Amino acid sequence: MTRATVGVIGVLDDIAVEQAKTGDLTALERVYRAYDGMVYSLARRICRTEEDAEDVLQETFLEVCRSIRRFRGAGPGSLTAWVKRIAASKALMRVRRQKYRDADDLPEDGALAGQRAPDVGLQLDLEAALLRLSETSRAVVWLHDVEGYTHEDIAEMMDRTVSFSKSQLARAHQRLRTWLGGE
Amino acid sequence: MRKHCTMTELLAVRDGEASVWAREHLTDCPHCQQELELVHQRAARLRALPGRRPPRDRWAEVRAQAQRERRGESIRRGTWGALALAAGLALMVGIRSAMPGGTDGALAPVASAGDVQLASLMDESRELEAALRSYGPDGRVLNARAAGIIADLEDRIALVDAGIVQIGRRGSRDDLTDLWRSRVQLMDALVNAHVTRASYVGF
Numbered sequence: 270m271t272r273a274t275v276g277v278i279g280v281l282d283d284i285a286v287e288q289a290k291t292g293d294l295t296a297l298e299r300v301y302r303a304y305d306g307m308v309y310s311l312a313r314r315i316c317r318t319e320e321d322a323e324d325v326l327q328e329t330f331l332e333v334c335r336s337i338r339r340f341r342g343a344g345p346g347s348l349t350a351w352v353k354r355i356a357a358s359k360a361l362m363r364v365r366r367q368k369y370r371d372a373d374d375l376p377e378d379g380a381l382a383g384q385r386a387p388d389v390g391l392q393l394d395l396e397a398a399l400l401r402l403s404e405t406s407r408a409v410v411w412l413h414d415v416e417g418y419t420h421e422d423i424a425e426m427m428d429r430t431v432s433f434s435k436s437q438l439a440r441a442h443q444r445l446r447t448w449l450g451g452e
Numbered sequence: 453m454r455k456h457c458t459m460t461e462l463l464a465v466r467d468g469e470a471s472v473w474a475r476e477h478l479t480d481c482p483h484c485q486q487e488l489e490l491v492h493q494r495a496a497r498l499r500a501l502p503g504r505r506p507p508r509d510r511w512a513e514v515r516a517q518a519q520r521e522r523r524g525e526s527i528r529r530g531t532w533g534a535l536a537l538a539a540g541l542a543l544m545v546g547i548r549s550a551m552p553g554g555t556d557g558a559l560a561p562v563a564s565a566g567d568v569q570l571a572s573l574m575d576e577s578r579e580l581e582a583a584l585r586s587y588g589p590d591g592r593v594l595n596a597r598a599a600g601i602i603a604d605l606e607d608r609i610a611l612v613d614a615g616i617v618q619i620g621r622r623g624s625r626d627d628l629t630d631l632w633r634s635r636v637q638l639m640d641a642l643v644n645a646h647v648t649r650a651s652y653v654g655f
Contacts, residue, residue, distance in 0.1 A: 294515055301511050309506040319507065327510045327517075334518040395497055414495040439460040445494055446459070446487075 286348050290337050297337070301330050304349070308356040311416065314399070315360040315408045317367075325363055329356045357412060358426050364404040365427075398448040402441055409434055410441035457484045462491050516599040523606045566625055573632035580639035587646045598645065605642045609635060 281303045288296035305326060312325035332355050340351055399407055408427075412418040413434070418426075420434040427434070457465070457474050464470040465478060465488060478484050612635045619627045 294518065297518075298511055298515070301514065305510070306503055306505055310503040313504045322504075323506060323508065323510060326506055327514055330510070330514045331517055331521075334514065335521070395501065399498075410498070415498050415501075435460065435463070439458070439463055442463060442491060442494065443459045446490065449494070 281348065283343070286343075290340060292334070292338060294334075297330075297334055300333060300337075300348070300352070304352050305330075307349070308352065311353065311356050311411075312360045314411045314415075315357070315404065316363060317400075317404060321363055321367070322360075325356065325360045328359045328363075332359065353416065354426075357416070357418070361408060361426050364408060395445075395449065398445050401448065402444060406437050406441040406444070409437040410445075413438055456481065457487070459491075462488050466491055513599060516603055520599060520603050520606060523603070523610060566629065570625060570629045570632060573629065573636055576636045577632065577639055580636065580643055583643050584639070584646060587643075602642065602645050605638055605645060609638045609642065612638060 281299060285296055285299050289300050308329050309322055309326050312322035312329075313319065316322045316325060329352065333352060336355075340348070342348060342351055399411075402410070405427075409423055412423050412426075413420065420431045420438075423434040424431045457477060461470060461474040462484065465474055470478075478488065612631055616628060616631045616635070619631060
């Protein structure tokens with residue numbers, strides 16, 4: 270269980286989940302209240318802007334409202350995984366659709382090399398370094414190292430290969446290693 | 453001969469997928485051992501980053517749109533059969549009443565101008581529904597204002613539809629024509645609301 274799910278299970282019980290599966294909007298609101306932070310956090314880590322993450326939040330719960338009748342899991346634990354999977358897919362779809370300018374195409378090495386001159390001693394903090402990664406690399410490192418998805422899961426959600434996921438993860442770590450220094 | 457593990461190899465070691473060479477190299481190489489430790493530390497630091505709270509509550513928008521979709525689905529799928537049946541019944545009554553022996557007691561064309569007008573309005577309504585479907589309204593994110601306008605239009609269409617079914621049973625063609633005209637106007641406004649919104653977001 271990841272950090273983001275801690276506390277959720279205490280809020281939703283099996284009865285609430287069963288009520289939500291009937292499409293009852295009051296029960297669905299409880300689902301929203303239980304998971305909105307988890308979904309927004311995940312979306313915010315993958316999407317470039319706050320507005321995009323908010324749209325992913327809305328799209329995710331609309332999808333939950335539409336599809337919860339077909340949700341076959343039982344109990345809050347499986348609901349957590351199901352909601353998170355929807356959120357990750359929506360965020361990745363948005364990244365693909367918007368075709369953000371890839372930060373990897375920026376002259377990062379030269380610019381950062383100047384900033385990180387040993388006599389100045391400046392380094393990016395982790396948040397800033399994450400933001401500087403391309404959307405794809407950031408999504409892969411977040412989904413794999415934080416959310417616990419396998420490369421197979423990520424490849425399926427991104428409609429890419431397992432090798433692509435692995436190479437993006439290595440690329441992300443390499444860049445974070447460079448930008449964060451010896452940590 | 454390579455000196456140290458690549459990042460891909462270090463990650464493979466961490467994830468239990470490393471080659472024999474990488475595993476053996478790591479046992480003897482303090483540099484790569486330190487790099488592997490940094491990989492673990494980075495992942496731990498990522499997991500320790502604080503969660504975020506959404507700046508605004510989006511439930512009202514989600515709820516409004518979910519309700520709108522349910523109503524929209526009903527408008528697009530559930531009521532058309534009942535509406536067509538009601539209108540067909542009214543047309544049949546209108547024709548029969550205009551035949552010899554009917555309540556009007558005079559000869560009239562089988563399809564009067566009123567019948568044609570009603571059929572035309574029904575066709576127009578059906579075309580507007582097709583146009584609405586082509587915009588894929590259920591898959592779009594709406595702001596609260598747009599969702600409110602659309603929900604209001606759909607509520608009014610639902611009321612008109614109920615009237616069509618009710619009056620259709622009585623067979624009053626003129627009243628029915630008025631209602632179908634209202635339906636066409638409201639459907640037109642609904643399509644325009646979706647088109648305006650779609651243009652605004654650039655889809």
